[in-house]
Amino acid sequence: MTAVSEHQAGALPPLPLPGEQKCPFGPPPEYEDLRAGQPVIRVSCPTGVDAWLVSRYADVRQVLGDPELFSNRAGVAAHILLGFGGGTDVPVSEGEFPRMDGAEHLRFRRHMAPEVSNIKRINQLRPLVQGIVDRQLDALAATTQPVDLYADFARPVTTAVIAELLDVPEADQPLFKRAAESLSAGGSSATDVAAALQPLFEYLYMTVVTRRAAPGEDVISRMIVRSDQTDQPFTDMELVTMAAALLIAGYDTTASLISHGVLALLEHPQELERLREDPSLAGTATEELVRYLGVGGGLLREVTQDTEIAGQPVKAGDYVVVAVQSANRDGALYADGDRLDVGRTSGAHLGFGHGPHQCVGQQLARLELTTVLATLPRRIPSLRLAVPFDEIRFKVNSSVLGPVAVPVAWDEIVPALESGA
Amino acid sequence: MRVEIHADRCIGSGVCVLLAPEVFDQRDDDGVVVLLDEHPDARHHESAHDAATRCPALVIEIHDEG
Secondary structure, three states, X not given: OHHHHOOOOOOOOEOOOOOOOOOOOOOOOHHHHHHHHOOEEEEEOOOOOEEEEEOOHHHHHHHHOOOOOEEOOOOOOOOOOOOOOOOOOOXXXXXXXXXXXXHHHHHHHHHHHHHHOOHHHHHHHHHHHHHHHHHHHHHHHOOOOOEEHHHHHHHHHHHHHHHHHHOOOHHHHHHHHHHHHHHHEOOOOHHHHHHHHHHHHHHHXXXXXXXXXXXXXXXXXXXXXXXXXXXXXXXXXXXXXXHHHHHHHHHHHHHHHHHHHHHHHHOOHHHHHHXXXXXXHHHHHHHHHHHHHOOOOOEEEEEOOOEEEOOEEEOOOOEEEEOHHXXXXXXXXXXXXXXXXXXXXXXXXXXXXXXXXOOOOHHHHHHHHHHHHHHHHHHOOOOEEOOOHHHOOEOOOEOOOOEOOOEEEOOOOOOXXXXXX | OEEEEOHHHOOXXXXXXXXXXXXEEEOOOOOOEEEOOXXXXXXXHHHHHHHHHHOOOOOEEEEOOO
């Protein structure tokens, strides 16, 4: 665990983190014993935050589902990232809804919901996403192998989807890429993040001003127009923050999930074969991969008043890290939770989180991963790793975990189905 | 079965509509849940229960009536 070995100042054990070869799909092996014998223990996290580590399904669900006792104020990744805001106790900045609680937070969620989590709207986007996935596979067919499934497929797909939704041109992508990378990297200082975010915020501020004057049909325009119709309109900065959140999350998080998910399937060839033979399993396969891989670094909460977790007293002001991946492998959820099964149909996994802060882009992520899983195995039946598995490197010290690159090769890419088929 | 919703907590995640579209819908202007069927047909009981369990904001309450 190189990511945490540098931080051994305290006597506490370090927060176990996935990302290395011995646990490429997580969770780290320590969690099995923790769930069995020490479901709530003190740990030291990479940023120097000491926290209660919660590893069982029922307890993780309790913490995430009780926002009045367990606040988001500290920032969900402040145990892993020093960068954004610069610590757990800095004031919440204008529009920084991930660190808000209660009604204040609800106002933002309900403003974004019509664009990214209304199921009718998501269903309308299906042909767009299918077209983007098919065009990217057509482009791969014309390139030299091997290709990196992350940089040459997953990221172009997710970038094209978010660029289309927000109506931001391809030429501006480097700005988004730099901001996304700086935000998710554990090594970034607050100064690094500010330097990467400032040009993005200036760009989006100009976008908000321009589109307020002449709104289009894109997500940013629609959020501006709906805002101006409400009793409590959003400020320009609040609109910028919502647009930035969608852009940054849409840019990297979903792409990492796609490349990590396909890699997991390549390492479970029988499951990949099931998907190839029956693409209608793509929906359950998506849920299963999110369960299996989701939120490797865990989520941070702050206790608001003295209470207990699984009988362990915790005090107001204490930090809690919920180990989502561990919870999702708990025998209390599935007796065979360490098995990847693309046909699983039941159970409330916590891979997108739980509670009011559950992933705001989850329906978009579902749509993108489901489309990829219904399409990729059918169009590239011979898809395989171009290097031995033990040469794949995994991100460490990041809030978005997964492989750094996934070099792949194939014999043939078969044509797309006719649209509407 | 009787379905009750506590829409004041709803974050508009769409999870219920994804799982049980016969029972739940969403408002267009803020994504908040709309209950389509307070007494769903038996064939939708399983999906309604699933929606109640998976709703992130714990908005859905199911009363089983024998």
